[in-house]
Amino acid sequence: MRTKEGNKERDILSAAINRFAEDGYFNAKISQIAEDAGVATGSVYVYYKNKEDLLNKIFINLWSELLEKLTVIRNDLGISPINKMSMTIDSVFSVFSENPSLATVFVNEQNTVSNKENKPFRTYYNRFLDIGESIVKEGINSGDFSDDINLQVFRHFIFGAIRNSLSFWAISHDKISLEIIREQSKFLLFKGIEKHH
Amino acid sequence: MRTKEGNKERDILSAAINRFAEDGYFNAKISQIAEDAGVATGSVYVYYKNKEDLLNKIFINLWSELLEKLTVIRNDLGISPINKMSMTIDSVFSVFSENPSLATVFVNEQNTVSNKENKPFRTYYNRFLDIGESIVKEGINSGDFSDDINLQVFRHFIFGAIRNSLSFWAISHDKISLEIIREQSKFLLFKGIEKHH
């Protein structure tokens, strides 16, 4: 038994992120997460209702944090839509750069568990997407973004693109820097692949 | 010798795709897949080594089919890089439009099971990505595509974008047509979101 000054609740969730990233949600064992966190198996259930609750808390933390950042960006009247979009991407990359395992969990497990829409983090997640959408709308209205954009499709397109780029980085963060991926993502998002003459 | 008219092997794999899409790989039960396929539980094991083998076979079929299509496109000297890219996207969308559940399985389970790189379908998958990359290279050399493109990042960016767009359609194919998603994806890929004056 190890005496930790730290916050058990936080330690357990942190261990869960790493285990979920490494082994996948279903293969990860609660007893192993507990051991990694330096607590007894039963202690996991003091702080979390069950295994699924761990996953939900991970995503609630993630999306509520991103929602907060994005809200600040959106509400800043002095920033152009293009810069708002750029800052949004920076925010997302920033969260994951601090925790690569979280990127992997996000990529692999966001659709895991629960009957579809009933996920507790969905509220934060959807609001995040909605605010992102409002920034795109603003850009279309201001003439910065093309008015050929279908908002519904765009949201999934860009989201998948960023998500998968992050996932790549999570696996290879020793081989390629997050900055390169971030800037390349912005480039592709803004300009597309065609050469402009 | 008892022989049934239908193709059991195909029926089982088809049922597996639907169940994996609906319930997720880990929640899906072999007994349920067998029931859906109209065979006895044990019959699954006549055609497939185990549950994981079912998932592997799904992806082997998927990627070998797409690899074949892409190879034909790449080798056609009379097609411009831009059209090759467009046709590649058409191919991917075409495969999934015939089988929406497959799109969901692809999105959620491609990273499931197996110790990372040892997946049997990886050979096909990697060759598919390599050929895709060679088309982009060709476009850069011909001056059609921007030479600011980082090939390594691009492959994950576009792949995640398409994947997530398909996943969105798989859930909502009653609400939005695949054509709209496909064309919007091409638009975003080629032009980006910025308005060109």
Add this chain to the structure above:
Amino acid sequence: MRTKEGNKERDILSAAINRFAEDGYFNAKISQIAEDAGVATGSVYVYYKNKEDLLNKIFINLWSELLEKLTVIRNDLGISPINKMSMTIDSVFSVFSENPSLATVFVNEQNTVSNKENKPFRTYYNRFLDIGESIVKEGINSGDFSDDINLQVFRHFIFGAIRNSLSFWAISHDKISLEIIREQSKFLLFKGIEKHH
């Protein structure tokens, strides 16, 4: 499909003996026995009722053969009890020397399967033991064998001794000859281990 001139029924039983010896009764698979015998799985059930029947037939063959031999020996008035006993042991060793796998099956599986006494080969087996016992009785009466012998115990003692010696040979028949084991067994049986001055 292989055309065999040989007797399928015999081939299957022979394959069963080898598989039971090699893998043990419970680990042996009918499909493997069939393959070894060069027949289809279903053909095993043409000749034998079920897996247990295979084991029973093996022991019925064994004990009916030994019973026959022993009956001839017992009924020969011109042979002394000591020689009858010696010939009995020769008979047992002879059967197994022709089929080492049978020795292993005998050692490991005679008590396998069936609720205790209901085994079909028991009739032959018990009659074999009874005749053996009558030879010992004859030897006691004639003054050749010690009258301190408890017949009931003796039967199990000598039987286990021979059985285990054979089992040893079955595993190591490349290292030690059956003749040495047979003669040593007779020696120990007749003289015991004490030195007689």
Add this chain to the structure above:
Amino acid sequence: MRTKEGNKERDILSAAINRFAEDGYFNAKISQIAEDAGVATGSVYVYYKNKEDLLNKIFINLWSELLEKLTVIRNDLGISPINKMSMTIDSVFSVFSENPSLATVFVNEQNTVSNKENKPFRTYYNRFLDIGESIVKEGINSGDFSDDINLQVFRHFIFGAIRNSLSFWAISHDKISLEIIREQSKFLLFKGIEKHH
């Protein structure tokens, strides 16, 4: 922490011995063993790795106990070889007289499971046999035992004899006393069946 008064680990092993004796290793069900032991099925796996581990532990306990006893006997300089041999047999009978089911498991299942030589109890078992052999050697050298004895054959002969005698008693311990079997075994071992004039 939930702790019950009894010794679950011991109870489970004890129940396993009885079930293995009654039903045979392969027919015995873990759930039944658990029920017999008064614990839940899963509790078996808290103390034992798997079914095979139960069998191995049974034999490890058996042979390590007998090895210890035999070592003491062998090392006692004041005992004659004949008495050492006699005490060895007493030790073996003593162990099984306390646990008739163990005798049955020993007879029927010692060769079960595992690829032949890789059994964990083999170390103890072989050392037990080696010490037994060294006692016989001592007897031959001292002139107490016949120098016609082949040690390799003898060990299997006597072992099978004792084993089978015990097995007989295990089934019929209501009909015949272990003392009679033990003394008769010694008699046959030392003197053989021939009458000495």
Add this chain to the structure above:
DNA sequence: AATGAATGAGGTTTCATTCAT
């Protein structure tokens, strides 16, 4: 709050046996 031994439901997998051809 913290523990970890104990639980037991449930799923994957095996394989003896069947039977339509």
Add this chain to the structure above:
DNA sequence: CATGAATGAAACCTCATTCAT
């Protein structure tokens, strides 16, 4: 007789969760 694809019952084992201490 011969076949071997198909069956489905049954059991090992896992592991999330509980709860007495």
